[in-house]
Amino acid sequence: MRVGIIGVGCSKFGVRDDVTLQELAFEAVKEAIEDAGISKEDIEMSVVGTAGTRSYELMPAVPINEYCGFTGKGPIRVEAACATGSAAVYTAYSTIKSGIADVVIAIGVEKMNEVDTPTSLAVGGRSGSYLWEFHQYGTTFPGYYAMHASAHMARYGTTEKQLAMVAVKNHRNAAKNPKAQFQKEITLEKALSSRYVAYPLRLFDCSAITDGSAAAILASEEKIKELGLKDQAVWIEGIGYSSDTANLSKRIDYVGLKATVEASRMAYKMAKIDDPVKQLDVAALHDCFTIAEIMAYEDLGFCKKGEGGKFIENGDSDFGGKIPVNTFGGLKAKGHPLGATGVGMVYEIVKQLRGEAGELQVDLKNYKGLTHNIGGTGHFGWVFILGV
Amino acid sequence: MESRTFILKHKLPIARVEKYWKGLEEGKVYGTVCKICGAKYYPPQVDCSKCYNSEVEWVEISGEGTIECFTQLHSFPQGFEFVGRPYTIAIAKFGDFKVMGWYEGDIPKVGEKVKIKTGKDETGVWKVYFEPWGELNEHRL
DSSP states (O other), X not given: OOEEEEEEEEOOOBOOTTSOHHHHHHHHHHHHHHHHTOOGGGOOEEEEEOOOSXXXXXXXXXXXXXXXXXXXXXXXXXOBTBTHHHHHHHHHHHHHHTTSXXXXXXXXXXXXXXXXXXXXXXXXXXXXXXXXXXXHHOOOHHHHHHHHHHHXXXXXXXXXXXXXXXXXXXXXXXXXXXXXXXXXXXXXXXXHTSOEEEETEEGGGBOOOOBEEEEEEEEEHHHHHHHTOTTTOEEEEEEEEEEOOSSXXXXXXXXXXXXXXXXXXXXXXXXXXXXXXXXXXXXXXXXSBHHHHHHHHHHTTSSOTTOHHHHHHTTTTSTTSSSOBOTTOIIIIIOOOHHHHHHHHHHHHHHHHTTOOGGGOXXXXXXXXXXXXXXXXXXXEEEEEEEO | OOOOOOOOOOOOOOGGGHHHHHHHHTTXXXXXXXXXXXXXXXXXXXXXXXXXXXXXXXXXXXXXXXXXXXXXXXSOOTTOGGGOSOEEEEEEEETTEEEEXXXXXXXXXXXXXXXXXEEEXXXXXXXXXXXXXXXXGGGOO
């Protein structure tokens, strides 16, 4: 029995101090229900993905569920750091696969701007292995990825310019996405002259602190037929997941993320993908930092290990290249509201595969796309293959 | 408007790895090795995640380490404002153990050799520091 996505929604990303967490979730949920063309009552179970901690609502699943009118139908609250959204979609998928429910909504939402930047940096740094990392050394998330950048640059000669090219591409795409946090292009010079946040990563190598929500409604194939929604369904053809150690000192190396390699291997096997660049039309990759997108090209097999810098430089991940990556602006420029990010990636690929991406539409040949969502620095890894 | 103030301060149960924290005060950095299967742990732990036994030997990590990766932080998290200047975090490899520490210097190089030492910061928290090897760094990898 296949599971398909029948409706998606996404709020405007950015600093959303105009709404509460509940109100923000509602925006995406409403759009997803309207997009599916079903009634709210058709939804049998809700999954709420939110990493939390930065929001005043400490156990937010029930308040969100209540506000969205799903009282009594869940919620299952999931958390997988920055990959929380993918864990929510997976939970919705599994609930349907198990036969417990036929129509499930995955809601991803995060409000990260309710606390100040030093607090937000501390939450990120505390999300590794607190006692052995943050407590002693004051780690931050930009710092964790910067450590990977230092290793990647030393081993493969990856340059600051190549990192900046990822930011330039993703900002260029976000400029055409009305829901993006930063709807403006940046120049290479601007990126390369911005201040260091965590050497060797500069301000424009980092995703910002974002509020946002996204929702996806999943249903069983039988139910999709019954509802007459077969033409709009996008199928989940592959799912892969993995994880790595909390302590970075226990990793084998720092030039890639093993969780990405393992998750993609699993998803490719399930979806029968041998050559991702040839068989996929579009990909949404986890570019919380520019180095993350470069490592993802390699770890997902879009290019050989160490050639990620060249991949961006050659335009291989741009429109018209080998595989357009982060067509909606990526985490870097569209924004990275932790709980919403993974669901937002699904939103993006669904829009692309349905040919509804407007100015940002890719050419569809295989009608297959990929989402790659990392929690932490490879602490969680999720890969989905979607297709029609 | 603003929420009511909410302070979170946690107690850290370190009883089972007390030797590590005492070691730092004596200038020593300890890892653990499982007596049954030989698995090595840094940070130290007294339960073996591999073979599920809880008999470990404490071993001192010393000698020459090699920096595998590093960062210098310019945006500080809440709790580290006291440092007042960019600080450098590195992971260095000492034989079978990899250790995180604060690098005493500006920007290190991957492959650079370092000595391990301990110390406490202005807030009284003990930690590992890496000291450049000086002349030996002429032979950076």
